[in-house]
Amino acid sequence: MKNILKYSLLILLYITFSLSSANLLAQNKKGAGADRKKAEQAKITLFEKTFKTKKLDSIEIYLNQFLKRYPAEPVGSRFGSDVLYGDIGQRMAEEKRWDKYEFYLSKLSNAASTELDYGIAVDLTKTGSDLNVAEHLALRAIMGYEKDNAADLPKDGKPDSTFIKNEEEQARGIFRRVYINGKPDSTLLNNEKIRKYGSMAGLYAEIAYHNKHYTLGLPYALKAKDILGDKAEELYLKLLAQTAEPAVALSAIAVRYNNGRINDDEFPQIVAELYKKAYPERNDFKAYYEGLRSQLIAANKARISKERLSLPASDFSLLNLKGETVKLSDLKGKTVVIDFWATWCVFCKKGFPAMQKVINSYSDNDKVVFLFINTQESLSEEARKKQIADYIVNSKFNFNVLFDTRKSPEYDVVTAYKVDGLPTKFVISPDGKVAFKDVGYAGSDEKLINDLTAMIELTR
The missing domain is CATH 3.40.30.10 (Glutaredoxin)
Incomplete structure (x- = not known):
């Protein structure tokens, strides 16, 4: 009987101890969880304080404080270096502080720096400001994109250098066209990565055109035309008009008139200038242009007639x-x-x-x-x-x-x-x-x- 009582007391003590330990462990876990939550909230608060600040100099101070307490996390995470440095780099670009922009850009991954360069170049082009900077950023973005996506970008075909005069610039502008056995590969052209590449090439060509860097812009306009098709062809023809022999460029533009695809407001003046250069001895430009316009209207009528209502x-x-x-x-x-x-x-x-x-x-x-x-x-x-x-x-x-x-x-x-x-x-x-x-x-x-x-x- 005494032994039974002894064992009962031991079991009761063991159960009590186990329950106490479990409760203590639960309380410790709860406390640790609360501490982690509190620490995470403190991190978020400091992060928001950093990037809600309007003064750029203050942002840099807060960012350094943040990084001392919380080292940058891996790329792709909420507090990764691409997020931290990308945001402040964007702000520096908006304020035209290009030295600071370059500093923070250097801390980004290649993919993030490419996207930031491209985005800033787009913004500058829209506003028409700092186009020399925009040209540099757009070209660097293309190179960064080529580095990250080399396996997915077109490799077949030959560069179309017919209208590029300067051999040195030609070498810099080499592009392997998206052609398989002499025909456009629609599978490649529908690839999202390649179409983005075409958009980036088109942006650079547009900026180069505005900056009168026609020879540099032409091969990239050709890339855009090959990938994006009709909507990029007018830019290519505008650059061609500045780099090719006048009669050759005029002939290429006339084809687009004949197809009813001239929409850019600059073309009437471009055609007039090319005609004067190609045929200085003639005085029949008015009749020539009226002929082009007639072809354009005829082609437009054929296209638009399909949209007729009743x-x-x-x-x-x-x-x-x-x-x-x-x-x-x-x-x-x-x-x-x-x-x-x-x-x-x-x-x-x-x-x-x-x-x-x-x-x-x-x-x-x-x-x-x-x-x-x-x-x-x-x-x-x-x-x-x-x-x-x-x-x-x-x-x-x-x-x-x-x-x-x-x-x-x-x-x-x-x-x-x-x-x-x-x-x-x-x-x-x-x-x-x-x-x-x-x-x-x-x-x-x-x-x-x-x-x-x-x-x-x-x-x-």
């Missing part, structure tokens, strides 16, 4: 700036171009110089009518009319502006035509049907003029 056009009766009533049904038998716009619409106004050129080209044709319907304004009617009248007069536009009406928060005519965004243009055929609809402004006067002219000609 929808009923809602009738309307609106007042214009002169107080006259304009009714759409009264214009039956004529081609009517309707342009919906608003005073707050930046892209509406950007397209107006091109619209004026189209109006001028049909000034002797009373069978083509242009109506500019102002809509979706928040101004009072009196303020609206005055602001628009002043704008049209000051801009010297010859527009017949009509005022959309509203009986509810929604404007009447723009709603009837189911317009989703401004600017939106409709071409109404002589039979009173909507033949074409065009939304937005692509940023090119030439494209707007060419496309709208083709639409009008197809409905006459």
Whole structure:
């Protein structure tokens, strides 16, 4: 009996001790967890303090304090060197402190420094500032990208050096075109890495063109054209115009006119200069250019005819700036171009110089009518009319502006035509049907003029 009691007491003591130890261990773990959480929060707080600071000099001080307490973690982690140094490098670039930018860039991985260089070059190009710096960064980004993605980039084919005059620059610009057995490899061209490479090459070529480094930019424009296709070809032709023999460049540009693919506003002037250099003894440029324009319009008509609609056009009766009533049904038998716009619409106004050129080209044709319907304004009617009248007069536009009406928060005519965004243009055929609809402004006067002219000609 005594032995049984003794063993019972021992078991009870063991259980009590075990429970106490387990509780103590749990409390220790809980305390350790709380300490880790507290330490992590302190780290986050100092990190946020560092990068929320607006003064660059203060950021550097806080960053050094942060790194003394928390050494940079491996690349890819939340507090890795690419994150820490990349953010401050971006700030230094925004403030044009290029020596500091280079210092922090040197601490990044090759992939991160490539992305940062490319991003800064894009930003500088958009603002048109520090383009010499942008050119350097864009080229370095290409080299960094080539280093990291050598296995994925095209290796087949030969460099197209036909139009590169300087042998030294030619050697620097060698590019193995994306060709397999003489034809573009669509599998490669659809590869995301290669398409990005094309975009980077196009950026460098664009900057080189603006900096008048035409020979340097040409091979990269060729890369972009080979990879990205049609949208990069105009830049290539602009660089070609500055580096090739005038007659050769003119011939290449004429092919694009013939295909209806000239959209850049610089080409009329480029063509005029090339023609004068290629054929100084001739005085028939006007006839030559009219021939090019005819080819362009014919090609555009063939392309745009596939987009033709045949929808009923809602009738309307609106007042214009002169107080006259304009009714759409009264214009039956004529081609009517309707342009919906608003005073707050930046892209509406950007397209107006091109619209004026189209109006001028049909000034002797009373069978083509242009109506500019102002809509979706928040101004009072009196303020609206005055602001628009002043704008049209000051801009010297010859527009017949009509005022959309509203009986509810929604404007009447723009709603009837189911317009989703401004600017939106409709071409109404002589039979009173909507033949074409065009939304937005692509940023090119030439494209707007060419496309709208083709639409009008197809409905006459």
